[in-house]
Amino acid sequence: MRLGVNIDHIATVREARKTYEPDPVKGALIAQDAGADQITFHLREDRRHIQDEDVIRLRCVIKRIPLNMEMAPTEEMKKIAINIKPERVTLVPEKREEITTEGGLDVSGMKDYLKEFIKEIKQEGIDVALFIDPEKNQIEASVEVGADAVELHTGEYANAETEERRNKELKRLKEASKFAKEKGFKVFAGHGLTYTNVQPVASIPEIEELNIGHSIIANSVFLGLDEAVRKMKKLIKEVREEF
Numbered sequence: 001m002r003l004g005v006n007i008d009h010i011a012t013v014r015e016a017r018k019t020y021e022p023d024p025v026k027g028a029l030i031a032q033d034a035g036a037d038q039i040t041f042h043l044r045e046d047r048r049h050i051q052d053e054d055v056i057r058l059r060c061v062i063k064r065i066p067l068n069m070e071m072a073p074t075e076e077m078k079k080i081a082i083n084i085k086p087e088r089v090t091l092v093p094e095k096r097e098e099i100t101t102e103g104g105l106d107v108s109g110m111k112d113y114l115k116e117f118i119k120e121i122k123q124e125g126i127d128v129a130l131f132i133d134p135e136k137n138q139i140e141a142s143v144e145v146g147a148d149a150v151e152l153h154t155g156e157y158a159n160a161e162t163e164e165r166r167n168k169e170l171k172r173l174k175e176a177s178k179f180a181k182e183k184g185f186k187v188f189a190g191h192g193l194t195y196t197n198v199q200p201v202a203s204i205p206e207i208e209e210l211n212i213g214h215s216i217i218a219n220s221v222f223l224g225l226d227e228a229v230r231k232m233k234k235l236i237k238e239v240r241e242e243f
């Protein structure tokens, strides 16, 4: 199983002071050396963490592993993606007032728009994943719009306050993973995953990649980024030896 390390919150710390450190690009290189299989970043419309310049620098230095650009499906972001050429674009919903991406993309509610949008990005040789809630209708809509992959939103699972609720959400993720794989998708997952809740999700056989950011970066304050990444990789490996 691959681990995509999301470096946004290195930039969040930098932007708290609008200074030059810590540098998310340096973080990407450390994560790569620690075993990250992909670097993920989210260029938000409000530029609250990652800046346009970071994206250009990331593309210049990250060559050994893929770059996964999370972005809202807007014309502005499409232009940037086509210019930068990350290996993958992951389309996410975005609301200015939210603290983090709160739910999956409503693919079924914007099929015509997404069909054209995805086609233009794929023409440039960039893979397209859709960040969706683990729901059958969103997976079916993702087929219709021509996505290459789906990333299932694990936020409801991660935020579940009771064991019963967590188990219910895990079951939803398992069923959606199976369904998405049957539809021919590469299946990824992410959001809110931590050292304590990652293993049940990593155990779902259809899921081939996790994208994890906040918890790894938060733990890097105490452990260092290298160790924070290695620890997550080790936990995943414990349950997915075959990868």
Ligand code: PXP
Pocket: 006, 008, 042, 070, 090, 092, 100, 101, 131, 151, 189, 190, 191, 192, 193, 211, 212, 213, 214, 215
């Ligand atoms: N995957 C996607 C599509 C996301 O939008 C995010 C958050 O930016 C993540 C994964 C990582 O979530 P977290 O920072 O909670 O690990």
